[in-house]
Amino acid sequence: MPQGGIHYTPKGLAWRIKWGSNRYAANSAFVALRAADLGINGGYFQWGEKQIGYMLGDGGRSYVCGFGNNPPRQPHHRASSCRINGGCTTGGQPNPNVLYGALVGGPGANDDYQDSRDDYVKNEVADDYNAGFQSAIAALQNRAG
Secondary structure: OOOOOOEEOOOOOEEOOOOOHHHHHHHHHHHHHHHHHOOOOOOHHHHHHHHHHHHHHHOOOOOEOOOOOOOOOOOEOHHHHEOOOOOEOOOOOOOOOOOOOOEEOOOOOOOOOOOOOOOHHHHEEOHHHHHHHHHHHHHHHHHHO
């Protein structure tokens, strides 16, 4: 949240640990946006908005499949990487199925990220990554009217 001893990446993501770093920032952003909705002062809205903005591409790349600048094309996700008639994509090819709107794990502590299906630490898609993210998006949309 806005106060405290939070480590930030050079481009501004609140970074906790390497595995699914976007998950922690997205969930915290949702809590911050909810606090702002409840009238709690302290810069919570701006902080939450900035965190979500980073994930959407304000840091130079999007971490949301099918959205924004240079989005992930190889998320670590079986349904995205396998064809309906069999056979899964390997190597550096984009996944045949785009998971529109799905947030991937996220960058390292220095904003380092490689769009690689084999890097499940940074490129996995999971429910707990996306629950807070989608909720924060809904909070921002609600605020915008």
